[in-house]
Amino acid sequence: MDRTITVAPVRKSIVVNTDPAHAFEIFTTRINRWWPKSHGIGATPIAESIIEPFVGGRWYAKCEDGADVSVGHVLIWQPGRRVVFSWEVTAQWKPATTALSEVEVLFIAEGPGRTRVELEHRNFERMGEADGEKMRKDVDGGWPRLLALFAKAADSKSV
Numbered sequence: 001m002d003r004t005i006t007v008a009p010v011r012k013s014i015v016v017n018t019d020p021a022h023a024f025e026i027f028t029t030r031i032n033r034w035w036p037k038s039h040g041i042g043a044t045p046i047a048e049s050i051i052e053p054f055v056g057g058r059w060y061a062k063c064e065d066g067a068d069v070s071v072g073h074v075l076i077w078q079p080g081r082r083v084v085f086s087w088e089v090t091a092q093w094k095p096a097t098t099a100l101s102e103v104e105v106l107f108i109a110e111g112p113g114r115t116r117v118e119l120e121h122r123n124f125e126r127m128g129e130a131d132g133e134k135m136r137k138d139v140d141g142g143w144p145r146l147l148a149l150f151a152k153a154a155d156s157k158s159v
Contacts, residue, residue, distance in 0.1 A: 007132040009122035010140045014147045016115050016154040020107040021080035023115040026154045027105060028083055029053050034153035035146070041093050042069040051085075053077065059085050069095050075102065082106050087121065091131035091138075100127045101135065117150070119143060 016023050026033065032049045040046040042063035051059045057074040076084035086099035106118040121139050124132035 005125045005129045005132070007124035007129070007136050009120050009124075010136060010143060011118070011120050012143045012147055013116055013118045014151050015110055016117060016151045017113060018115060018154050019113060020109050020115045023117055023154050024080045024083065024107045027107075027117070027150055030153070031059075034149045036149065039142075039146070040069065041071070041089055041095055042067050053079075072099065072103070076104075080107060089135075091127055091134040093138075101132075115154075117147065119147065 028051045031051050035049040037046045040061045040063060042061060044063045044065040046061040047064050048062040051057065052074065055074055055077050059071040061069050061071065063069060070088055072086040072088045074083065075086055076082060084102060084104045087101040087103055088096045088099055090096050090100065101121060101123045104120045108116045108118065110116045121143065124136045127135055
C-alpha cells in the first residue's frame with residue numbers, strides 16, 4: 001500500500017518599516033547585509049551571501065575558504081512583490097544537488113512605508129518523512145530569528 005507523506009509548511013510573517021520595493025531589495029540583493037555569517041552550509045563560515053536577481057539565478061554563499069556553496073535557485077522573481085527559491089539543503093545541513101523544498105516570500109503593503117513580509121517554507125515531504133520533519137522543525141525555529149535580522153536591516157535608514 002502506498003501512502004502519501006505530507007509535511008506541513010512553515011509560515012512566518014513580520015512587518016517592516018519600509019515600502020515593499022525596498023523590503024524586497026533588502027531581502028534579496030542585499031541579503032549579505034543581514035544574513036548571519038554563521039548560518040552557512042559550507043566547510044567554513046560565510047564571507048558573502050549572494051542572490052542573483054533573476055529566474056534561474058543562484059542563492060549562494062562565498063565561504064572563507066574560497067568555495068561557493070549553493071543554498072538554492074530563484075524560481076520566481078517579481079521585484080517588490082514575490083520571490084520563490086528552491087532550497088537545496090539536506091536535513092543534515094549539507095548542500096544537495098536538487099531542490100529538496102522551497103521558500104516563497106511575499107511583500108505586501110500595509111500602508112505608507114510599511115510592508116508585511118510573509119514567508120512560507122514548504123514541500124518538506126520531498127526529503128522523505130524523517131528528514132522532512134527534521135528540516136521543518138529546524139526552520140520553524142530558525143526563520144523567526146532570521147526575519148528579525150532582516151527587519152532590522154530593512155528598518156535601518158543606512159541600508
